[in-house]
Amino acid sequence: MLTTHQLSYQYTKGNTIAFPDLSIVEGEHFLILGQSGCGKTTLLHLLSGLLRTQKGAITIDGTNLSELSSKSLDTFRGQYIGVIFQKPHFVKSLSVEEHLLTAQYLAQKPQDRQKIKSLLAPLNLLSKKDKKISQLSEGEKQRVSVAMALVNEPKLILADEPTASLDDYHAQEVADMLEEYASKANATLIIVTHDQRLKKQFPKYLELS
């Protein structure tokens, strides 16, 4: 489903960050662990095409990301990939539901309020549906970003520290929700994190150094 080959990245004036080769099969749930600064977010941004590949190759479902134009890459991401960002971007004046409706609209999917409700309920956010983002706690915002990533039913979910800002209870809830969604949809799930709590739940993992 997803493979990388000799992938590395260098920010302007930065050191080259080299990544081990990945080979992740469809439907797999995979954890990539590593300390702060080792390159987890960089890897996730490369895998989602938000950063262009400089060296090496990333293939997702037979598509080599380097061969796509920027526009095709955006379309590819919209159709196949749900990204949960470490620092989600929201429009403070929009409600939770409006964010999800916008995500559906941008992916050219039907705006489906029922689907939104069914996503928000297990994330404990149904009562916050009409609240503006500025009225939510950090943990609630994190869970909204999970809902935004899942609302278009991606076949590949890439999550950057989805549990880092959450207490044990909510971290478990978000991890369970991601696994449950991925299992039901036979989606591939890749989580990058420094959160060692997740290790016990994900037998397949790789530690970056």
Ligand SMILES: Nc1ncnc2c1ncn2[C@@H]1O[C@H](COP(=O)(O)OP(=O)(O)OP(=O)(O)O)[C@@H](O)[C@H]1O
């Ligand atoms: N835009 C940038 N320009 C220059 N260097 C950067 C940039 N973004 C990240 N870096 C550097 O690249 C390295 C990897 O950063 P990255 O954010 O991928 O690490 P990380 O493992 O996700 O860290 P954290 O767990 O703290 O979020 C770090 O040394 C960081 O300082």
